[in-house]
Amino acid sequence: MHATAPAAGMLDACFLGPYGENDGLLEKLVVEFLRDHVYWRRNFHPEDPPAIPTDATFAPGYRSFEARLRRELHALSAALKKSVPFHSPRYIGHMASDLLLPGLAAQILTLPYNPNNVSEDAAPVTVDMEVEVGLQLARMVGYPHDPDHDPCAFGHLTSGGTLANYQALRLALALKAFPVALRAAGVPDIGMPDDDWTAFNLGPAAGTELVARWKDWLAALPPREHRAWKAKVQAERIEQLGLCEFFAAHDTLKTPWVLAPIIAHYSWSKGMKLLGLGRTQLRLMPERDMRLDIDAVNNTLARCERDQQPVLMAVGVFGTTEYGTVDPIDGLVDARDAALARGLGFSAHVDAAWGGYLATVFRNEDGSLRDREAVAEGFAHFPRAGVYAAAAALGRTDSITIDPHKLGYLPYGAGAFLCRDHRAMALLAESADYVFHDHALRGYRARYRNLGQFIPEGSKSGANVAAVYVTHKVLPLDHANFGQLPAQTVRSAEAFHDAAQAFAARVRDKVRVIVPFPPDSNLVGVAFNPAGNRDIGIANDFARRLHDELRVDPSVPLQDRSFFGSATTLRPQVLGDAGMQRILAALGLDAAADEDDEDHLVILRHTLMNPWLIDRHNGISYIDLYFRHLEKRIAALLP
Numbered sequence: 204m205h206a207t208a209p210a211a212g213m214l215d216a217c218f219l220g221p222y223g224e225n226d227g228l229l230e231k232l233v234v235e236f237l238r239d240h241v242y243w244r245r246n247f248h249p250e251d252p253p254a255i256p257t258d259a260t261f262a263p264g265y266r267s268f269e270a271r272l273r274r275e276l277h278a279l280s281a282a283l284k285k286s287v288p289f290h291s292p293r294y295i296g297h298m299a300s301d302l303l304l305p306g307l308a309a310q311i312l313t314l315p316y317n318p319n320n321v322s323e324d325a326a327p328v329t330v331d332m333e334v335e336v337g338l339q340l341a342r343m344v345g346y347p348h349d350p351d352h353d354p355c356a357f358g359h360l361t362s363g364g365t366l367a368n369y370q371a372l373r374l375a376l377a378l379k380a381f382p383v384a385l386r387a388a389g390v391p392d393i394g395m396p397d398d399d400w401t402a403f404n405l406g407p408a409a410g411t412e413l414v415a416r417w418k419d420w421l422a423a424l425p426p427r428e429h430r431a432w433k434a435k436v437q438a439e440r441i442e443q444l445g446l447c448e449f450f451a452a453h454d455t456l457k458t459p460w461v462l463a464p465i466i467a468h469y470s471w472s473k474g475m476k477l478l479g480l481g482r483t484q485l486r487l488m489p490e491r492d493m494r495l496d497i498d499a500v501n502n503t504l505a506r507c508e509r510d511q512q513p514v515l516m517a518v519g520v521f522g523t524t525e526y527g528t529v530d531p532i533d534g535l536v537d538a539r540d541a542a543l544a545r546g547l548g549f550s551a552h553v554d555a556a557w558g559g560y561l562a563t564v565f566r567n568e569d570g571s572l573r574d575r576e577a578v579a580e581g582f583a584h585f586p587r588a589g590v591y592a593a594a595a596a597l598g599r600t601d602s603i604t605i606d607p608h609k610l611g612y613l614p615y616g617a618g619a620f621l622c623r624d625h626r627a628m629a630l631l632a633e634s635a636d637y638v639f640h641d642h643a644l645r646g647y648r649a650r651y652r653n654l655g656q657f658i659p660e661g662s663k664s665g666a667n668v669a670a671v672y673v674t675h676k677v678l679p680l681d682h683a684n685f686g687q688l689p690a691q692t693v694r695s696a697e698a699f700h701d702a703a704q705a706f707a708a709r710v711r712d713k714v715r716v717i718v719p720f721p722p723d724s725n726l727v728g729v730a731f732n733p734a735g736n737r738d739i740g741i742a743n744d745f746a747r748r749l750h751d752e753l754r755v756d757p758s759v760p761l762q763d764r765s766f767f768g769s770a771t772t773l774r775p776q777v778l779g780d781a782g783m784q785r786i787l788a789a790l791g792l793d794a795a796a797d798e799d800d801e802d803h804l805v806i807l808r809h810t811l812m813n814p815w816l817i818d819r820h821n822g823i824s825y826i827d828l829y830f831r832h833l834e835k836r837i838a839a840l841l842p
């Protein structure tokens with residue numbers, strides 16, 4: 204194993220643990236802070252007598268209520284025993300694992316206060332924390348994060364990555380269309396583009412500067428003119444007109460495209476539908492070895508330039524959902540800059556819902572980027588040169604999605620959206636009044652206390668926010684602190700990759716086994732083919748039977764399962780014919796001969812985020828146990 208041990212003991216204190224080892228710590232915290240909450244209630248106006256009489260517990264109605272409550276909670280608790288054991292190192296399926304104690308404790312502590320982060324009126328404390336979380340994450344990815352200086356990033360939490368990706372689309376569209384609205388309203392010269400095409404293609408940086416200039420110009424006007432101009436521009440905005448009216452009014456402009464890799468998460472399709480742009484406008488870019496093919500992106504951009512086809516956004520993925528692969532984010536921002544220089548402006552967004560927290564491994568404690576040699580210490584192969592370049596380029600992108608409820612080991616309901624320059628956010632504000640008036644008067648932190656103005660949601664949990672904030676305070680987002688967690692996942696993936704190869708050699712007589720893509724991060728796929736077989740259908744049946752024993756199945760007692768894994772498919776539409784052929788050949792399989800044959804390959808997919816896959820105290824490796832288990836299954840299936 205290629206291990207540098209994390210700071211002694213830290214990892215052992217971070218989680219409740221597979222055996223509930225840290226139950227004492229969590230229980231102490233929960234009881235202590237529940238009592239603390241109760242005292243807070245009492246001390247609000249201690250002179251008020253208790254509203255619930257002290258003898259209420261003796262009333263029959265009270266007792267039967269309590270009895271019903273207990274019965275239902277017992278039933279719930281019993282039913283939940285069929286839950287998926289995410290906490291266990293025997294769970295290597297989807298992107299879920301144990302929960303970080305700081306987050307769990309902070310969330311439980313905050314729940315009875317029930318803050319609503321829609322605004323400061325409903326969450327005087329946790330709204331500030333949310334703005335702070337945005338700045339913490341901004342620092343992690345290399346965005347400017349000093350609110351006293353423009354440009355400064357801004358971020359907020361969402362229910363998940365799906366909504367964060369949607370927010371990115373919304374912001375990019377607002378920013379792209381605003382200069383066109385300024386022109387249509389006839390705003391006198393504040394450095395306005397000469398025609399709609401140029402206005403629609405300013406790109407996010409120049410677009411944001413134009414928003415700032417417009418605001419300054421407006422602020423200098425007397426109140427009546429100020430109001431009149433505001434209304435005039437508002438009437439021309441895409442948010443006011445809707446897509447139909449806007450593009451009808453500017454008929455030289457086509458509906459813009461969004462370029463995303465073909466294995467992009469399905470939230471992108473949802474977002475296109477929700478925004479009304481339509482799925483047709485989502486243009487799927489091919490991959491090369493499961494990483495976005497930048498040459499194809501550049502070719503598409505050249506075609507867009509030629510055909511006057513506007514582009515809203517190009518998306519790269521930092522840690523794909525299926526394979527954990529990392530797209531060339533550096534190539535993506537270079538492509539954006541080159542296209543802008545030729546007059547085709549668009550935003551570059553990174554979907555780092557899964558891989559976002561890997562960025563901690565690349566950060567020094569002072570926030571600077573670590574060099575590749577320093578990052579590589581303690582790993583066998585990580586970070587591939589392309590992965591390092593992608594991580595280093597995150598700060599050059601326009602917006603990023605990161606899920607604290609994935610690699611942040613926090614409870615669900617915590618995604619995050621980040622944009623590089625917060626001044627663009629003014630365009631998303633629900634009340635124009637607020638945008639163009641208050642905006643100039645209030646400082647960065649105060650402005651975003653009315654969070655509900657800017658986010659897709661309305662009411663939302665402040666307890667979730669407290670969980671993320673406290674976690675980032677206890678484990679700062681650098682390599683020496685939080686970074687130890689994703690580093691451990693990468694070490695586990697490297698160990699898993701090695702073990703897969705040893706396993707392949709052991710079972711060679713019965714099954715051909717390959718790892719189709721060496722891992723970029725912490726997911727590893729494994730493909731199988733029974734020896735001598737050349738038919739994809741038969742290989743897939745075999746992989747499905749292996750997966751059947753690794754699946755969540757509520758009709759099977761949990762303890763009957765040795766391990767939990769997941770499955771995915773490799774498709775020629777994604778890999779390209781050459782890529783697919785390489786993998787089929789390595790397995791000794793023929794390509795599908797006719798239309799009716801299965802053309803995709805079923806493989807097992809493993810997410811290696813559990814912190815105890817490599818047990819540090821008992822001398823066992825769950826990774827080795829897993830492959831021993833597969834070996835037994837293979838022996839049973841192929842006697």
Ligand SMILES: *Cc1c(COP(=O)(O)O)cnc(C)c1O
Binds near residue numbers: 363470522557
């Ligand atoms: C999980 C994921 C999403 C969606 O996030 P949710 O939190 O499930 O809404 C989007 N993109 C990628 C790459 C993901 O891994």
